[in-house]
Every structure is written in C-alpha cells, then in structure tokens.
Amino acid sequence: MTNVMKTQVGIIGAGPAGLLLAHLLQISGIDSIVIDGKTREDIEGVVKAGIIENPAVEVLVESGVTTPEQLAGVRHDGVEFHFDGHTHRFDFKSLINRSVWLYPQHETLIDLIAARVRAGSEPLFEHLAEDILDADTDHPRIVGKTVSGEPFEIQAQMVVGADGSGSIARKAVNGSQFAGFFREYPFAWYGILCEAPPSSEELIYSRAEEGFVLISTRTDKIQRMYFQCDPELDASTVSDAEIWEKLQRGVTGTTLKQGPIFRKDVLRFRSFVAEHLNKGNVFLCGDAAHTVPPTGAKGMNLAFSDVLWLNEALREFFTTGSRALIEKYEENALNRIWKAEHFSYWMTSMLHVAPDATEFDKHRQLGELYMLTESEYGNKLIAEGYTGWAYGASWK
Ligand SMILES: Cc1cc2nc3c(=O)[nH]c(=O)nc-3n(C[C@H](O)[C@H](O)[C@H](O)COP(=O)(O)OP(=O)(O)OC[C@H]3O[C@@H](n4cnc5c(N)ncnc54)[C@H](O)[C@@H]3O)c2cc1C
Numbered sequence: 001m002t003n004v005m006k007t008q009v010g011i012i013g014a015g016p017a018g019l020l021l022a023h024l025l026q027i028s029g030i031d032s033i034v035i036d037g038k039t040r041e042d043i044e045g046v047v048k049a050g051i052i053e054n055p056a057v058e059v060l061v062e063s064g065v066t067t068p069e070q071l072a073g074v075r076h077d078g079v080e081f082h083f084d085g086h087t088h089r090f091d092f093k094s095l096i097n098r099s100v101w102l103y104p105q106h107e108t109l110i111d112l113i114a115a116r117v118r119a120g121s122e123p124l125f126e127h128l129a130e131d132i133l134d135a136d137t138d139h140p141r142i143v144g145k146t147v148s149g150e151p152f153e154i155q156a157q158m159v160v161g162a163d164g165s166g167s168i169a170r171k172a173v174n175g176s177q178f179a180g181f182f183r184e185y186p187f188a189w190y191g192i193l194c195e196a197p198p199s200s201e202e203l204i205y206s207r208a209e210e211g212f213v214l215i216s217t218r219t220d221k222i223q224r225m226y227f228q229c230d231p232e233l234d235a236s237t238v239s240d241a242e243i244w245e246k247l248q249r250g251v252t253g254t255t256l257k258q259g260p261i262f263r264k265d266v267l268r269f270r271s272f273v274a275e276h277l278n279k280g281n282v283f284l285c286g287d288a289a290h291t292v293p294p295t296g297a298k299g300m301n302l303a304f305s306d307v308l309w310l311n312e313a314l315r316e317f318f319t320t321g322s323r324a325l326i327e328k329y330e331e332n333a334l335n336r337i338w339k340a341e342h343f344s345y346w347m348t349s350m351l352h353v354a355p356d357a358t359e360f361d362k363h364r365q366l367g368e369l370y371m372l373t374e375s376e377y378g379n380k381l382i383a384e385g386y387t388g389w390a391y392g393a394s395w396k
Pocket of ligand 1 (some may be wrong): 154168267
C-alpha cells in the first residue's frame with residue numbers, strides 16, 4: 001500500500017535550502033512537506049563548513065531560526081591572504097562595515113530542524129525520492145520509498161528539488177541530471193580535522209608555491225585545514241608529518257598549532273549551473289540548481305538567495321493566484337548565481353596553482369594578487385563579495 005500525502009509544496013531535501021524554504025513558507029501560512037533520505041542524526045551530525053554571509057545571518061536571525069546569542073563570539077571581521085612571503089588582511093569592518101560568521105553548517109541545520117519541529121511540521125526523514133511524476137501538470141507528485149522499502153507519494157501543487165548536487169529533480173526540469181553549464185578544475189582539496197587550538201583568529205587563504213592552503217577553524221578545540229592536491233589522491237597515503245609540512249609551508253609568519261589528526265579526506269569540486277531552474281510547477285534551488293568550488297564559501301549562502309526568490313514567488317501564487325513571480329524566478333535567481341559562480345571561480349583561480357601553470361602564469365597570478373591587495377577598490381571588491389551581496393528578495 002502506498003502512503004499518499006497531500007500538501008501545497010512538496011520539498012525534496014532537508015538541507016539548508018529545503019528547510020529554510022519550508023520555514024519561510026510556514027510563516028506565510030503555506031503548508032509544505034519536506035522529505036530527506038537521511039536520518040535526522042545523520043543530517044545534524046555531519047560537520048560541514050559554515051561561513052555565513054552578512055545577509056544570510058540577517059534572514060536566519062530575523063526569521064527566528066538562530067538567536068544572536070548563538071552567533072556571539074563567531075563573528076569574523078576580516079580574512080588574511082598569504083602569498084609570495086606577504087600577508088594581507090582584508091578588514092571587512094573598516095572597508096564596508098560588514099562581517100561574516102563562522103557557524104558550522106550542521107549547527108544551522110540543527111536550528112532549522114528545531115524550527116520545523118516547533119511548527120509541528122517535522123521533516124520526513126528516511127524518505128528517499130525516486131522520481132517526480134506529472135511534472136508538466138499543475139499537480140506534480142513525488143514518489144519514492146522509505147528506507148524500510150514502503151512506497152510513498154506526495155501530491156502537491158508545487159514541487160521543489162532542494163536535493164543537493166546529486167539532484168533527481170533536475171531530470172524533471174531539464175530532462176537530464178547533467179544538462180547545464182559547468183567547469184572542472186584540475187585540483188581538489190585535501191582536508192583534515194584535528195584536535196588543536198586555533199592557529200589564527202581569522203581564516204588564512206594562501207597562494208603558496210605548491211598551491212592553495214586554507215587555515216580554517218571549527219571550535220576552540222577542533223580545527224579544519226586544507227591544502228591543494230591531485231583529485232585522484234588517496235587521502236590515506238599522506239602521512240601526518242607530510243600534511244603538517246605542506247600546511248606550514250603555505251603560511252607566512254604564523255606557526256600552526258598541531259594536534260592529532262582524526263579525519264583526512266579529498267574534496268573534489270566543480271562549478272555547475274543547471275540549464276533551467278524551473279519548469280511548470282517544479283523548481284530547483286540550492287546545490288540542485290548550481291554548485292561552486294568551496295573557495296569563496298558561497299554554496300549555502302547562495303542557496304538561501306534562491307530560497308528567498310522562490311519563497312516570494314510561491315507566496316504570491318498561493319495568496320493571489322498570480323504566476324508573475326514564478327515566471328521570473330529563474331531570471332531573478334540567476335543574477336546572484338552567476339555573480340557567485342564568478343567570485344568562487346575567481347578566488348579559486350587566483351589562489352590555486354594549476355598543474356600545467358607556466359612561469360608566466362605564476363608571475364601573472366602574483367601580479368593579480370598585488371594589484372588587488374594594494375588597491376582600495378580591490379580590497380572593497382573582495383570584502384563585498386566575501387561578506388555577500390544584498391539579497392534581491394525579502395523573506396517577509
Ligand atoms: C569543503 C566545503 C566547504 C564549504 N563551505 C561553505 C561555506 O563556508 N559557506 C557556504 O555557504 N557553503 C559552503 N559549502 C557549500 C554548502 O555546504 C552547500 O552549498 C550546501 O549544503 C547546499 O545546501 P542544499 O540544501 O542546496 O543541499 P544539501 O546540503 O546537499 O542538502 C540536500 C539534502 O537533500 C537530501 N537528498 C538528496 N537526494 C535526495 C532524494 N532523492 N530524496 C530525499 N532526499 C534527498 C540529502 O540527503 C541532503 O540532506 C561548502 C562545501 C564544501 C564541500
């Protein structure tokens with residue numbers, strides 16, 4: 001027997017995009033069902049990055065997801081760039097009076113799930129969507145199975161694919177999971193988690209001789225650091241001593257505080273924008289619609305921008321019946337998507353050394369870094385992009 005459920009908006013994916021959308025729709029009195037193939041513990045337990053931009057923090061706090069007290073002490077007013085033996089600080093506060101917050105993504109997910117529970121609308125975990133049927137009609141259906149194999153069907157007026165980079169919803173919108181525009185990179189990130197105090201108060205982005213290094217942080221006791229590597233590298237083949245040597249060589253004037261490494265992984269990335277973000281009553285948002293290299297810390301923040309546009313469009317539809325903003329969703333969302341795609345690509349190409357880089361390429365790259373860091377306008381451009389451009393749509 002198939003378990004059939006009905007709602008106004010069926011949302012695939014309890015990631016940041018799906019959960020924030022459900023939260024904002026509920027504030028406007030719009031009913032939704034969020035499903036996710038994973039358990040709640042899995043979703044809340046996976047420690048992911050979490051640079052949250054200024055406008056995203058405003059939405060999370062003002063809409064009642066995260067309290068200012070939770071964000072106390074994690075505000076970052078700048079980042080450092082290290083290159084060619086130089087260090088440079090981008091002072092966001094003095095440049096444009098904005099900041100970012102380093103609040104790990106799983107904490108945001110815990111807050112968003114708590115908001116769904118408070119609203120009496122807990123996501124359906126362990127519900128894996130297999131397909132979207134009748135996508136061309138005004139009554140699309142999500143069909144799938146629970147982890148124990150029971151079939152379910154969600155009948156909705158609107159279906160949203162917030163199902164991340166392996167999205168099944170892309171097929172309903174674009175005919176294929178891969179239809180779109182993309183760029184591959186000839187490098188990946190080797191990431192570690194270690195038990196140690198922070199080595200630096202702010203993030204250090206480094207363009208070292210051997211390539212990119214990022215010194216990030218998680219908590220007072222756990223640190224996250226990365227260095228550029230071959231995408232085919234087997235993470236287990238690199239010794240702890242080699243890791244510390246590569247990381248230390250990447251920074252200037254800072255002695256890294258070392259500690260036991262308890263996780264090593266190789267993170268591949270690509271830039272991708274789906275061909276279309278919407279077809280009829282089916283929509284894509286977040287990583288289902290686009291992915292970016294992690295260098296600019298843009299992915300989740302960009303997902304929130306899509307969510308605000310989509311929330312505004314669905315709110316207009318359900319309160320007035322007008323499809324005007326639905327028809328404009330793709331055009332509206334793409335403006336910020338392509339700016340973030342460019343920013344992430346730019347940060348990546350400026351700070352990584354391609355395996356086939358010539359001496360000309362390397363000198364040009366340093367020239368770019370000097371040009372940017374010595375210019376008031378260059379400093380402001382980085383500060384504005386990193387702390388996040390204002391969202392085009394309002395959550396209210
Ligand atoms: C190393 C690294 C660092 C990063 N740093 C930052 C950062 O500092 N700041 C930032 O903004 N972003 C960052 N990101 C990007 C950010 O993590 C993603 O952009 C963000 O998670 C996208 O949110 P989402 O909701 O669109 O997708 P996801 O978080 O991928 O969520 C999708 C959800 O859908 C579920 N799902 C998938 N398929 C199905 C299905 N068929 N049925 C049911 N459920 C399904 C999944 O289980 C998942 O829970 C980073 C990423 C990486 C890899």
